[in-house]
Amino acid sequence: FRIMDLAVTYYIEFVMHNGAICKATLTDDVFDNWNIPADVLHNTAVTNTFTKKDPKIVPIANAIPSESLSTIAWQDELNSLLVISNESTMFGAINMFNMEILNNAAFLLCAKEIYIIPSSIHEIIVCAKDDMDSEQLKSIIKEVNESFVREDEILSNNLYLFNRET
Secondary structure (H helix, E strand, O other), rough: OOOOOOOEEEEEEEEEEEEEEEEEEOOOHHHHHOOOOOOHHHHHHHHHHHHHHHHEEHHHHHHHOOHHOOOOOOHHHHEEEEEEEEEOOHHHHHHHHHHHHHHHHHHOOOOOEEEEEEOOOOOEEEEHHHHHHHHHHHHHHHHHHHHHHOHOOOOOOEEEEOOOOO
16 A cells, blocks of 8 residues: 555554564555455554554654754754654654644644654654755755664655645
């Protein structure tokens, strides 16, 4: 299943008898065997994720270890960046499709339009469109993905725009 340039991956989450949480990836073979239409699966997965994984929005300074804050070259921009994930911080990037959360983030940033920066499959970063240069952000996304994000956790090298009025 694809949305824009993103490949969507589905998981089943279950709790083991010892309390450990496990996830199993759903493959195309599973879909074929279950005979579930892709749109039904997608809508069910989104609904389950939004209702069972509480989303959270935090300032980026709260998401970066304090010992790393002083080494960041773009200190001035820290106050205008928010991290969106979920309480478990696992697979939280799904919130880039949660209109309520994106509207809340735009409201917090006092912005009509916000950029969505795909940090990893676990979170996204948002900022007011008027606060950042899109070409600079695209360059940063590419550099961070190449240098710091595990290959299997890269969400995208693209920058996305959300308009809370449309």
